[in-house]
Every structure is written in C-alpha cells, then in structure tokens.
Amino acid sequence: MPTENTHFTSLFENATEGIILTNAAGAIVLVNPAAEKIFGYNSGEIVGQPIEILIPDNVKSHHHQLRNGFYKNPSNRVMGHGRDLHGRKKDGTNLPVEVSLSHYRQNEELFVIAFIIDITRRKEIEQNMMTQQRELERISHEIRTLNAELEVKVEERTLILKEALQRLEQSQEELNEALGKERELSEIKSRFVSMASHEFRTPLSTVLSSASLLGRYTTTEDQDKRNRHIDKIKNSVKHLNDILEDFLSLGKLDEGKEESTIAAFDLQELLSGISEEIGGLLKEGQLIVLHYTGAVLITADKKLLKNILINLITNASKFSGEGSTITITAATDTGQSVIRVQDHGIGIARQDLEHLFTSFFRGGNATNIQGTGLGLHIVKRYLDLMGGEIAIESHPGKGTTVTITLFNR
Secondary structure, three states, rough: OEEEEEEEHHHHHOOEEEEEEOOOOOEEEEEOOHHHHHHOOOOHOOOOHHHHHHOOOHHHHHHHHHHHHHHHHOOOOOOOOOOOOOEOOOOOOOEEEEEEEEEEEEEEEEEEEEEEEEHHHHHHHHHHHHHHHHHHHHHHHHHHHHHHHHHHHHHHHHHHHHHHHHHHHHHHHHHHHOOOHHHHHHHHHHHHHHHHHHHHHHHHHHHHHHHHHHOOOHHHEEEEEEHHHHHHHHHHHHHHHHHHHHHHHHHHHHHEEEEEEEOEEEEHHHHHHHHHHHHHHOOOEEEEEEEEOOOOEEEHHHHHHHHHHHHHHHHHOOOOOOOOEEEEEEEEEEOOEEEEOOOOOOOOOOHOOOOOOOOOOOOOOOOOOOOOHHHHHHHHHHHHOOEEEEEEEEOOOEEEEEEEEEEOO
16 A cells, blocks of 8 residues: 555655745755756756745845745745746746745744746736737727717728627637636636627627618608617717726726725715716616715715716616616715615626626626626725725615725725
8 A cells, every 4th residue: 555655755746736845044955847847957956956046037136035034924825826926947038937835844944835837828818818908999999980980981980890890709719719728717718708799799780780771871851760870879889988998997907007096075076976977878767866964075086986886876777777766875974984876676686696796797687788797896896995895785676775885094
C-alpha cells in the first residue's frame, strides 16, 4: 500500500499548478515540475536561490520589503486577491500569474508555500474583451451619427449598420470559441454574448426594416407613415444607447476608473428634478409620487446617486403597467438618508432575489422585457463606492420596494 508520503510526493510532482516552497529567509527550498515549466528553470538552478530570482526587475528592488512584511504577519491569501502580478522567466521575459500563499511552521521555522498559475491566455482573452468593448463604442458613435443625419443618409447608414451587425455576429463566434478555452471566465462571458446577441439583434433589425420601408413612402400623404418609422428607429437607437451606457459603466467599474466624490447637496431638489426628467419617459397614465421628510441637505456623491435613482425609477416604470403609481419616499436625519422606490408591477420571484445583483441576470418573469441584466449590478457597485446599502422586498404580481441607505459622512 502506498504511504501517505508517497501520495504527497505524487500530488506535488503531478500538480498542474506551480508550487514553490520558501523558508524564512526567502530562499527557495522546493520547486515542482509545473513551476519549473512555468519559469523555464530546473530545480537544481533555483533551489537555494532567493525567491526574487522569479520577480520582474521593476518589482525586485522592493520585493524583499513586501516579503519581510508578509513573514512578520503571515496570512493565507487566495488566488488573485485583487492583485495584478507578474513573474520573471529564466530567459528574462515576464509573464502574468496568479499566486496564492499559505504558510506553516516546522521546528519553529516559518515556511511559505506559493501556488502559481500562468494566466497569459486569460490576459489575451481579457484584451480581446477590451477590443470588443471598443468596437461597441465605435458602433455607438455610428448609431448616434445615424440619428442626427437620418433624413439624408438613411440608405448609406443602413448599409453600415448591416455590416456592423455582421461583424458583431462574427466577433461573437470568435469570442465564444476563445472563452470555451478559459474555464474561469467562461460563465460570465457566455452570458454576455447571449445577452448582447438578443438585445442588439432586435433594435438593429427594427432600424434596418424601418429604414428600408422609408424609401417606399415618397408622397406628402405618406408623411404619417414616414414619421411612424422614424420614431421606431429613434426608439431603437435610444435602446441601443442605453445598452452601451450600461456596458461602459460596467467597464469603468471593472477598470477602477469610477470614483466617488462626496459633497453636500439638496436631496429633495435632486429627487424632484429626476421625477420631472423621467416623467416624459413613463408609460401612459403612470405617475410618480414623492414624499420627503427631514433635512434637505445630505452628503454623498450626487452624480452616482442620480444614476442609481434613474435606474431604479425607470425599472419601476418598465416592470409596471400603464396607469400605475410609482412612490418615492425619502427620509433624512443626522446619521443617514433612506430612499425607497415602490411600484405595483410584476414583482420578483423569491428564488430570483438572491441573484438580482449578479451581472447579466434576468428574472424568470422578465425575459420578454428589454434589459441587459446589468442595472442592479451597477447600482450595487455604485452604492459600494459610496459606502451605502440596498435592500429589495418583492412579491410576484404585487410589486417591488427597493430601499437604499446612505450614511452621512
């Protein structure tokens, strides 16, 4: 029967992740074959060497300080952990890696185990995703240009949109193939492709069909028909613009480019302005009712809060019927501000509530309603930036109440 040490040796030798063991002085003690393959060394070349032999030159000069700090207060660190890390190969080239750390003591001496994964392929896929985002931004610009020049360039812009759609479909196929090779990213990216395919196809098809039909109405008596198709095109372009704004917002959040700027402002004035601004976008007969109590001045990020409230109120309108009431209740005191947005719409199933803040998630009863599944995900991340909280209470067929709490600073 194999001994426990035999199993351990087999695990160490056959692990697909690189494993490196260092002692309290930062010297390399053990290296498994996967780590040798990643860095291009054999164990005889690096065992006994300081771990800095595997660190890029731009980090090496101060890495020993980071290492000493870790050894003074060691703690396990899971893979990734928000860090963008690189290693240095024997040939002098750098490669992106993910590193998790664990530690143990033996005979009063500290040893640190590093588990290492080469994520070069993942970084390539992430770069492809950024390329796709830039392509979407470019298409957005073309669509906005179409909206401004539609009357004189319908035929030309229709051809451009058709070609853009073909390129997008081709890109989706390439992206699906690449994402199939990266297990960690596959789930969220495949949901993106599925959602983008559905959300872009419908409005673009409307633009193409309406633009083609416009050419058939050439007389003055056909003006009403022309206007109807122009309105369809404008509405579809607005829907595409909303989708792209969600993508851009998510991109800024993921890249850490969205920051919170805290300042004092009049919350009651902000709520009144938003209600008036959104009023023209409500369904027929829908009404916004605002109740406000407490001090009008609060301290928060006004821009982020406005984006949050517009998202919640438009959601309440979108998922409610004509003639319904949307109630906004705000109350402030010295410690916090609480804002509730209540509707009487289709509601949310209990099993869907825990997934609402996941990117690209759509409730089971909302599949026929336009949306990217990014709105509440972005709202939650905006609130995290401001140190706020969000809670949702909902009953299918009766409506939904969303409560956000901001803590005064």
